[in-house]
Amino acid sequence: MPPRLSSALRLSPLSTTAAAAAFRHQPHVQAQSPALESLLASLSLSATARPASILSRLADAPGATHNLKRVGRGPSSGHGRTSGRGSNGQKVHGKVKPWFQGGQTPLVISRGTKGFDNIRAPQLSTVNLDNLQHWIDTGRLDPSKQITVKEIIQSGLVGSVKDGIKLLARGKSNLRTPINIMVSRASADAIAAIEAVGGRIVTRYYTKDSIRNLLAGKSVSSESPLPVGPEHVAQALADAKARPWLKRLPDPTHRWDIEYYRDPAHRGYLSHLLAEGENPSLFFGVPKETKPKKKRSGSGQAQAEKDDALF
Numbered sequence: 001m002p003p004r005l006s007s008a009l010r011l012s013p014l015s016t017t018a019a020a021a022a023f024r025h026q027p028h029v030q031a032q033s034p035a036l037e038s039l040l041a042s043l044s045l046s047a048t049a050r051p052a053s054i055l056s057r058l059a060d061a062p063g064a065t066h067n068l069k070r071v072g073r074g075p076s077s078g079h080g081r082t083s084g085r086g087s088n089g090q091k092v093h094g095k096v097k098p099w100f101q102g103g104q105t106p107l108v109i110s111r112g113t114k115g116f117d118n119i120r121a122p123q124l125s126t127v128n129l130d131n132l133q134h135w136i137d138t139g140r141l142d143p144s145k146q147i148t149v150k151e152i153i154q155s156g157l158v159g160s161v162k163d164g165i166k167l168l169a170r171g172k173s174n175l176r177t178p179i180n181i182m183v184s185r186a187s188a189d190a191i192a193a194i195e196a197v198g199g200r201i202v203t204r205y206y207t208k209d210s211i212r213n214l215l216a217g218k219s220v221s222s223e224s225p226l227p228v229g230p231e232h233v234a235q236a237l238a239d240a241k242a243r244p245w246l247k248r249l250p251d252p253t254h255r256w257d258i259e260y261y262r263d264p265a266h267r268g269y270l271s272h273l274l275a276e277g278e279n280p281s282l283f284f285g286v287p288k289e290t291k292p293k294k295k296r297s298g299s300g301q302a303q304a305e306k307d308d309a310l311f
Helices: 013-024 034-041 129-137 149-154 188-196 208-216 230-242 255-261 300-308
Strands: 125-128 165-168 180-183 200-203
Touching: 125 129, 129 165, 129 188, 149 180, 149 208, 165 180, 165 188, 188 200
Parallel strands: 125 165, 180 200
Antiparallel strands: none
16 A cells, blocks of 8 residues: 555645645734745645545556457357367377377386287186185085085185186195185196195186076086097987986187196196197197118219219
């Protein structure tokens, strides 16, 4: 706030002149000198008079502000529709960076630069040995019977199962109950831990439909594959007529799956198909015995021609 004027300077010109005249005509006051009258007259502030406060009259200097440009308010204004920006895009006015992906986190950061996502890999639910032993201790699983995928799902040990269950060895030191279990896959440590306490494990091929049929009671768990050969046709037809609602569990058809369940190290249910000394690989062949070839001694003329040859 600007400083206020003193009371002596706030006197108007008329009040100053009247005060000087009244002071001069008082009977007990002597007449003033001309110098004093001129001094009192100079106190007239008509040219510099201003109100006590100027806050109500504060404003920007002329030209400091301008009205806002209203765009997009119709074609008659000249700035409607595209608001004066034209119809060309970023690629016309400038250039998009080659690494720009619309503002999202770049894939090289979120996905990495190495490896890939195998979209065809089966999605297996995992079960660890410590949780399995806890379920047995609480009575949710019966160790006297074979534990299959159906019992594991119905007991609530896993949630949703898509392509099967894989057994892992976390908490293998806590496993103390011998069990007979059949799952889709198992790690080497889990197999060793189960067999160390006197248990048994078998890995079997499952699909989404076969797991769904097991839970619905339309299939029965079995460790043996489907019989192959004309001698089994009559028995298969008789079983199908006796229980038409029963669906058999399928066997693997993919090469990798067949080789996995043929491997005795994985305790696969197809390992009995291997003969002694064979490999689980489908491309395995017994190497043939090769006899060393006898060296033939050439005739004298042929040997001479060979010695005379430049190359």
